[in-house]
Amino acid sequence: xxxxxxxxLVASVALASACSSGTTNPTPQPTTTPPTSDSAxxxxxxxxxPASPSQPTSSATDSGSSYSDWELGxxxxxxxxxxxxxxxxxxxxxxxxxxxxxxxxxxxxxGAFHSSMGPVTPSIRTRMGETWSSAxxxxxxxxxxxxxxxxxxxxxxxxxxxxxxxxxxxxxxSVFQALFAADFPIEEMRLPTTADLDAPPTGDGNNTxxxxxxxxxxxxxxxxxxxxxxxxxxPFLNPYSKGDLVLPERASAYLDRTRTQPGIVHSGDLIxxxxxxxxxxxxxxxxxxxxxxxxxxxxx
Numbered sequence: 001x002x003x004x005x006x007x008x009l010v011a012s013v014a015l016a017s018a019c020s021s022g023t024t025n026p027t028p029q030p031t032t033t034p035p036t037s038d039s040a041x042x043x044x045x046x047x048x049x050p051a052s053p054s055q056p057t058s059s060a061t062d063s064g065s066s067y068s069d070w071e072l073g074x075x076x077x078x079x080x081x082x083x084x085x086x087x088x089x090x091x092x093x094x095x096x097x098x099x100x101x102x103x104x105x106x107x108x109x110x111g112a113f114h115s116s117m118g119p120v121t122p123s124i125r126t127r128m129g130e131t132w133s134s135a136x137x138x139x140x141x142x143x144x145x146x147x148x149x150x151x152x153x154x155x156x157x158x159x160x161x162x163x164x165x166x167x168x169x170x171x172x173x174s175v176f177q178a179l180f181a182a183d184f185p186i187e188e189m190r191l192p193t194t195a196d197l198d199a200p201p202t203g204d205g206n207n208t209x210x211x212x213x214x215x216x217x218x219x220x221x222x223x224x225x226x227x228x229x230x231x232x233x234x235p236f237l238n239p240y241s242k243g244d245l246v247l248p249e250r251a252s253a254y255l256d257r258t259r260t261q262p263g264i265v266h267s268g269d270l271i272x273x274x275x276x277x278x279x280x281x282x283x284x285x286x287x288x289x290x291x292x293x294x295x296x297x298x299x300x
Contacts (some may be wrong), residue, residue, distance in 0.1 A: 027208035038125040038197040071202070072133065077201045077249055085201030089247050090253035093202060096261060097236060099187055101152035110148050112157070113180045115148040115173045120163060128163070128211075129194030136213035137222045143211065144169040144228075148176045150186040150208075153263065156168045160189025163211040165228035168297055171278035172210075172231070178274045185263045186234060203249030204261055206236035234263045238284070257284075257292070 066214075070093035108191075109135050120140045125132070132140070146162045146169060156179075164172050179186075189208040211228040215221060224230035239251040246252050257266065265271055266285060274281050275295045276279030283291025 014299040072099070072204050073199070073202050075204065077203050079201060084245065084247070085145050085203045085249040087244065087249050087252065088203065090250055092191055094236070095249060095253050097187075097206070097263075098153040098185075099158070099206075100154040101158045101187060103158055104190055105147065105161065107159055107254045109156045113149045113177050114159075115146065115177065115283040117146050117169050117173065119143075124163075124191070127191055127193060129191045130197055131194070131212045132163075132180075134215060136226055138165065138227050142166050142228075146173060148173055149180050150176060151180055151183050153187055155183075155185075158189075159185070160208065161191055161229055162189065162209065162231065163191060164231070165297070168229060168278070175271075175278060179271060182270050183262075184271060187236075187263070201249060203247075203251070204232055204236065207247055207258050208233050208235075222229050223300055224296045224298040227298070231294065231295050233265065235293040237261075237263045238265045240283075240289070240291045241291065242289035254289075254292075271295075 023263045070091060077088065079085060102297060120128075120143050124145050125140060142165060144166045146164060148160055148162070149157050150157050160176075178273050184206050187206045192207070192209050192212050199278050206276065208231065208239055210231045212223075213226040214223050215226075225232075236248050236251045239254050240247040246255065254264065257264075260266075265282070267282075267285065272284075275282065278297075280295050280297050281299050283289075283294030283296065
């Protein structure tokens, strides 16, 4: 399958909505179920609009002078032999990216941070689609569904959702609470779905996401995402890079880490410190490749 989300999936794959990558289904390994956390009240609202990437409607060209001129998920890329989209220069419209967030879940009415934590209910499981199966290395009882507030690039408070390992859920909430308090912006935070996995590559996705049951890129071993032990944050602004491969495929401009615009992650930033506080590390510090969006509890 090809992913419009999964990258940082090593990118996102988690990545994100229109970000592209290949997904490999490794031979199932022994299931390990993390300790469950004592949690809280489940939050399981149903999105008011379908949480799926835009389906391409044309072969539009890479043009436009501002972000408002670029329609996400429409500009389909040719696919290479490895299943990735062709790497393209970052369009002018995406070089300073600040799309407003489309609310799929009710936004906080008071503008404050809110969170809830609960099991993966049947309705949530249905929405997850093929991003999880019984062959995955962690069962649904070892996962938690989170609703949590985040600050958009529009400056407003929004509600996002993640599925993470039960043992890490409380720590993850505390990280995003700190990011909200610091006005760290996030464009989108929704559950990846089968629609993301099946979407043709457009290389412009930016979904912050966690669980996607897949192999680590270039291996047959389970990714940390398959355990709910990794999160990719703003993948377009914080791309994956190894050799000539960049994911999302249109995000090359953001390999320039001297950029300081909001939402970009740098060594020593609050987001890196906050994830380190709960024992997670950052893929931007790796040497064999760079995965600037990727935060992981496993070191991989």
